[in-house]
Each structure stands twice: as structure tokens, then as C-alpha cells.
Amino acid sequence: MTTATAEHLRHSVWTTYVFSTDHKTIAKQYLAQGLFWIVVGGLLAGAMRWQLAWPDTKVPLLGEIGPEVYNMLVTMHGTIMVFFVAMPILLGAFGNFLIPLMIGARDMVFPRLNMLSVWTFALASLVMLASFFVPGGAASAGWTGYPPVSAKPVYTGVTWGINLWILGLALEFASFLMGGVNYLTTAIVLRAPGMTLARVPLVVWQQLTAAALFLLSVGPLIAGAVMLLMDRTLGTGFFSPELGGDPLLWQHLFWFFGHPEVYVVLLPALGFVLEVLPVFSRKPIFGYRWIIGATVVAAALSFIVWAHHMFISGMDPRLAMPFSVTTILISVPFAYLIFAMIATLWRGSIRFDVPMLWALGFLTMFIGGGLTGIFNGSAPADIYLSGTYFIVAHFHYTLFSTVFFGGFAGVYYWFPKMFGRVLHGGLGHAHFWLTLVFFNVTFFPMHHLGLAGMVRRIANPLQYDALVPHQWINVLATYGTLCLLAAQIPFAINILWSWLAGAPAANNPWNATTLEWAAPSPPPHLNWGARVPTVHRGAYEYSVPGEPLDWLSQDSAPPARTETGSPR
């Protein structure tokens, strides 16, 4: 062990748990914050659904919700779930935890920058949380923050709420920019001997693609956010037509970022599922290189589809068909990824452990969301469907499946490695089945509400004659939401109880091939003992004919050849 390493190992409680530069501790700090925000975002959704089912009645613990508060709930639920749940958990926690371990590195290449990134995120969380308590309340202009509603306090009555919302998002972007630089650099320069790019596990490829997407797309939105903040505070008019500005400029900037952002969230979760499927099918992933290719193609296409969010925005209607074509083309690489997942099951030896259930839940629910995307991608169909609950149903089938089904696949799969404890299987099964059922009870009927003409972001459906006969669907969806929230209780019990008193986990409980399972559970500081592992093969060598075991770890030495000059 080098002296530098020994020095690195000397640390107090303070530097171990709080201001730590260890990628695994930082991962857990992101995870803890993400889990906190899930509770907030979930309860906001519960309050929204209560208001929609039983308008203007008292919500338990909150009291009556008026339209102002409802708009805040809508706005903050969306903002929190995308930027403060999906990103910290899928990228912050799993990107940090997995990338160094899976490529055989001791830590991130810039550990201090990594620490700065998580604490910048904590500051962003604090600012966003504070925005609930300032006079005028939290932001209420929608998570998309369209000006002029968002640009002048007089239109919403919200003053500091939206300023802090912009500031909180800016800090969040800064945090994930630092994280992204770290992910990309680490994966390029710190791969273990033998870990060629063609042997890097798919989840790492997905994380890197997501990081690159974020780096390339967020710039215009940061410029837009600065302009919006200046419009609000300094009286500039970037988005005010009476001062020569244009509200549509924001929509272009927002969605130029917004569509890639969807894939920033999607790709890591897709990566979890791509890791879990081969392990529990005991079979190589179907078409490793093709999957990487499809991912890169989808990422590239995501930069030229943004205006499909704006078909009816007032942009030149002749732009709709070109964007409709690019949008519909993006379903091709995703169709590849989905079919490759299904093909991985073909002739496997499938076992239904809890991570596999979540992975299959992701696969099926995401197919549902992908298919409704075809409706929205068609410009003429979108004339009717845009801005209705059909869209709400669509993006929850894609995003909920990504963040929760994909995310839980990751949590249940890597929990033993992260915390060195085994999760309870029975509670895991209960959590999965209840979530699957009540997710569908909540969101499937929203397709019908949308088709029936219910527009988004209204606080009281009973104000519309056409919706009164359909109110029972709103009530049904609300019962679904309340049960869906309750269905998370087994999960909360499971992680707390297992973390404190669960059975110790073996190093490789799933008989998986990737490098993180070669480290102890949980891995010590700097991950590996005296030397980092050497990689001999690709990441998905399951059921190789003629081998005694049905898995070959990436670092197990080939029997025929021995390495020369490297005593172990």
C-alpha cells in the first residue's frame, strides 16, 4: 500500500460520514436526499389527487387546498420528482456507487469535486425546501416554468418562491455538471487493466451517455434561467413581448434541454435493467455492442426532437411534420433496446428474485408508455391530446417506470453490495406486487380522462360540464394513489430493518459477473485491497458451454493462460 493510500485511509468520523470524498459515501448521501424528496414529492401528489377527486374538501393534515396551492403542488411535484428524486437517485447515487466499482477504480478521478457536487446538491435541496416557506409560497408556474406566467410576480402572486425555484435548479444543474465531468473522466482514465471500452458494463455506458447528454443540453437552459431571473428581478424583457422579448424563446430553450433530460433520467435506469436481466436469466445480454449503438443513436436523436412538445405552441405549423418524423424515428433505437431485453429472456433460465420482478415491471410498463408516445408524437393526434391527462398518463408510464420500477430494480439488486446486508424477500415481493397493481389503478384511467378532454393542471374537474360524468375516474385514480403511497411502507420497513439488523450479505449473492461483486460487501474505502483487479473478459459471460459454473467473473483469470510476472 502506498503512503498516499495510507494517508487517504486516515480519517475521522467527520470526514468519513459528512465531508467524505469516498464515492460510496457520496452515493449514499445522494440516495438519502433522494429518498427524503420522494416522501415530499409523493405526499404532494397525494394532496393533488385528493383535491381532484373531492374538490375543495379538507385534505387530511393540510386543510383545504385552493387553486393557488394546487398550482404549487403541481409545480413542485414535477420539479421535485425530476430534479430532486430521479437525478440524485439514478445518477447521483448509482452513478457514484457503480462507476468506480464496475470499472475497477479506487474512487472517482476528482474525489473533492465529487464531494463539492453532493454538497452543492444539498444546498440546492435546502433552497428548494426553503421556497415552500417564503411569503407568497412556492413556485406555481408549472415545472416547465413557461413565461410570462413565471416571468412576472403579478401573474402568480408568487415572489421569492419562483426566484428560489430558479436558484435551486441552477445549483442542482451545477451539482450534476460536476458529477458528469467526474463520471466521464473517471470512466475514460481510471479503467482497470484489461477493462477495454468493449468490456465496460452497460449500466456504465448508460451513465456516461446520460452525463454527456446533460453536459451538452443544459447550457441553453442555464442561459434561459438567468434571463428569466433577470426578467423577474431586474425588469429585463427577454420573454416579455411588450419589451421586445418572446415567450416562445423560453419554450425552445427549455425543451432543447427538456427532451434530452428525459433520457438523462431514463438511460441509467435502463442500465440497471440491462444489468439485472442477464443475471436473473443466466444468459448474456442480447447484442451488447448493438445496445451501445442504439443508446448513442437515441441520445443523438434526442437533440432534434424538442419541438414535439410545442406542436400547438404557435411556432410555424410547417415545423411540425419534420419534428414529428424525428420524434417517431427515436422510437427505432428504443424499439431495439426493448426487443433486445425480450430476446435476453429467450432460452434463459429465468429466476424471479425481487430485482428481476422490478426489471420485468419496468420492461412491461415502459412498453405501455412507449406505445402511447406514438400518439403524442403524431402532430395531428397531438392537436387533441396535448395538454390533456393522456399526456399525464403517458409520461407517468415512461417516467414512473423508469424512476421507480427501474430504480427499485437497482436498489434491490445492489443493496447487498451498498450496505452489506440482505433485504427481506417477502417484503420485497409485497412491495413489488402492490406497487404494480396500484400504479396501474392510478395512471391507466388517466388515459381515459385525457381522451374525454380533461386538461392538465386544473384544480377542479367539476367546473367542466364534460368532465362531471367522468368524475368517478378521478376518484378511482385517487384511491389508486393513496394505495400506491401506502404500498411503499413495506419498502421503508425493509430498508430500515435490513440496514440495521439484516443478515450479512455475501460478496456475490446473485452470482453475477461484473467487478463490483468481486469487492467485499460493503466495499472498503478505496474498494480493492493491495491491487486493483485485472479484467479478462466481457461483462455478461453467463452459461458459457463447458464451464463448471454458469458465470465467469470479469476478473477471474482464464485457466489456460496465466499472467506473467504478477504475483498475487
Next chain:
Amino acid sequence: MLNWLRWLPENVSTYGADVDAIIALIWYTTVVWLFLTFGAIGLFLVLYRRRAGRPAAYVKGERLGEALWVLVPVAVVLVLDLWLDFSGAPVWAKVKIERPAAALSIQVTGKQFTWEMLYPGPDGRFGTADDRLFLDELHVPVNRAIRVVLRSKDVVHSFFLPNFRLKQDMVPGREIEGWFQATKPGKYELPCAQLCGFGHSGMKAYLYVHPQDEYDRWIREQWS
């Protein structure tokens, strides 16, 4: 519950049936794919569940011959996608681009949280003394092409006529044109479809479609 097309509200516009036909085309196509993919997944999960003494096949799917199992369905998806998209292009053009010469123009202005419907009056020109403004009610004759000039005084609103399959955002600083032609007299809801502030919920107007003689009578009453 199962057939989504039955959930659409009654269509009373000339082009609404074309929009519905596109939605129907996509509905039938995607339902087939839903059954195909769910069927394959279900079948594989049953057939290839773990069985003692039956190892998984070592198939990597890297070679072109294997990859074709996936690439062929992907090619079918591509062809269907393009087919759906190009089937939709004429409908989009009909609703949003090729506006027919309209006998009647109405200026619709959104402001927090009402709709101002401005009629040009007998001289057919805006900005003259005989213009008349109506709040939250729009009156049009049946079977005539109506041109609406959509504007906003403050924030982005959206002009949505569910029964006509027409939606168009109204953006301050712009005049955006839309059109529709009703096929059936009646009273139809016109909700705002874009979050426009605390009064967004409930910001709605009514569109009254009159038979021609009834419309003429309404005009005479208003401009007498």
C-alpha cells in the same frame, strides 16, 4: 373502458373525423404491438423459467445472423412509424396550414381569466366603431368556415375546443390564426388548456353554434 376511441367526445367539426381516424389508426397499431410484446414476454417467462438440469443457452446476439431476430422487428417498427406519420401529415395540414377562405373572422383574446371575443360588426373590419366585444361566449353559424385570430393580453393561454379536435396556444405578442367549421348546432365548452395562473381552473367559455337563421337573428339583435 377497453376501446379508447369511445372515450372521445362527440365530434362536431368538419376535420375532427380525420383527427379521430389518425388516433384510431395509431390505437389499432399500438394495441397489436402491445399484445405481441406482452405475449412474447409472458411466453418466455413461462417457457424459460428456471428448471433443474436445463441451463440457459449461450447466445450473445452479437453476430448479424442473431441480431436479425431483433433488427427485423425494429425495421417493421420503422416502416409502421413512417406510415403513421405520413398518414397524419395531410390531417395536420388540413387543420393547421391550409386554412380555407372564411366568411367570418373573430378575434379571440385571452387574459387572466376570461375570453374576449371581438366581432368586426357589419363592416367586416376590426378596429372600427361597430366592433363588439363579448365575454366568455362565442357565437358562430353552423356549416360555415370560421377564422379565429388568437391573441393574449398577458400570459400563454390555450384555445381548446374538445368537440372540434382543435387546440391552439395563444401567445402574447403574436396573432395566431386558427379555423373550424361546425357540423352541428349546440353549446360546446371551450376550456383553457395551458396553465395561466391561479384562475386557470375554471377559465372557460362556451361556443354556441347556431343554425344560419338563428345566427342571423342573433346578429340583428346585437347590432340593432
